[in-house]
Amino acid sequence: MNANMLKATVAVIVLGGAVAAYFYLQQSTPPAVTSAPPPQITQAVKAPVAQVIVAPPSTNPLPGLNESDSYMLDALAVLISNKSLMQLFHTERIIRNIVATIDNLPQMKLPSRILPVEQPSGKFIAAMDASELVISPKNAARYTPYINLAEAFDTTQLVGLYVRLYPLFQQAYAELGYPNKYFNDRLLEVLDDLLDAPDIKEPVKLVRPEVYYLFADSDLEELPIGQRILMRTGSKNEATLKAKLLAIKQELKLHLQDKKLGQTEQ
Numbered sequence: 001m002n003a004n005m006l007k008a009t010v011a012v013i014v015l016g017g018a019v020a021a022y023f024y025l026q027q028s029t030p031p032a033v034t035s036a037p038p039p040q041i042t043q044a045v046k047a048p049v050a051q052v053i054v055a056p057p058s059t060n061p062l063p064g065l066n067e068s069d070s071y072m073l074d075a076l077a078v079l080i081s082n083k084s085l086m087q088l089f090h091t092e093r094i095i096r097n098i099v100a101t102i103d104n105l106p107q108m109k110l111p112s113r114i115l116p117v118e119q120p121s122g123k124f125i126a127a128m129d130a131s132e133l134v135i136s137p138k139n140a141a142r143y144t145p146y147i148n149l150a151e152a153f154d155t156t157q158l159v160g161l162y163v164r165l166y167p168l169f170q171q172a173y174a175e176l177g178y179p180n181k182y183f184n185d186r187l188l189e190v191l192d193d194l195l196d197a198p199d200i201k202e203p204v205k206l207v208r209p210e211v212y213y214l215f216a217d218s219d220l221e222e223l224p225i226g227q228r229i230l231m232r233t234g235s236k237n238e239a240t241l242k243a244k245l246l247a248i249k250q251e252l253k254l255h256l257q258d259k260k261l262g263q264t265e266q
Helices: 017-021 069-080 094-104 137-152 155-164 166-175 183-195 225-232 235-253
Strands: 126-129 132-135
Touching: 069 094, 069 137, 069 155, 094 166, 094 183, 126 137, 137 235, 155 166, 155 235, 166 183, 183 225, 183 235, 225 235
Parallel strands: none
Antiparallel strands: 126 132
16 A cells, blocks of 8 residues: 555534544555645635535635635634544645645545645554454544544534635635536545445455555555545444444435536535
8 A cells, every 4th residue: 555545524513524544554655746736816706606515605715815715724623523533634625635636636646745644643553363464443433633633523514614605615626627627526526436435344455565554455555545545444444434424425415506507406
């Protein structure tokens, strides 16, 4: 499992972010990344959100995307109410990193530089079982803080925060090169992709052809990075995360509006 195989959601919990948070799985030092970060945009762009998200009116203006980090951290702190869990979040480019993480979860790789959260402590743990290399049962404990983070969020409040901040998420998505697409469409695609991850059963066999551990089952190793991340957290953690992702998807649909008919989706 190379260093780019991290946890993120399910960067899908701050909508994506928070869900990606507890998905960060890394067992060795990530390679240096030389590509430049996305360009900064100084003015907030009015997103084409009205056709997708039904947000309640608010008298409080949103910050610009470049000034949104402290706003986002304060909002998350209200939802989490746990200082130790808040320390998992990076403090810069939060919305941009959440959006980029979510967009990459259905791909084969997830660059470590775009993750919105810290990596788990320690290294990935493998073990021998009847002369076969497997994921150690002890490895699941590395993700306990991220599971706690996922469970700390009230789903309704989390989705409400996402709906309120959606113009910023949309702007960050446009910066990635999707000016004519809706980020919320991509988020729903990613949620479905994550929920399609196979329900892993222990022991999970591994191989280590070079530096990194891989699934011994080549079919599993060829799945998108988001699904592989979920499976590597262990069966119990995977079930917990999937339940949270499903709850987020269902809550999201309460805020969606049919793009053609103008009717709320059921």
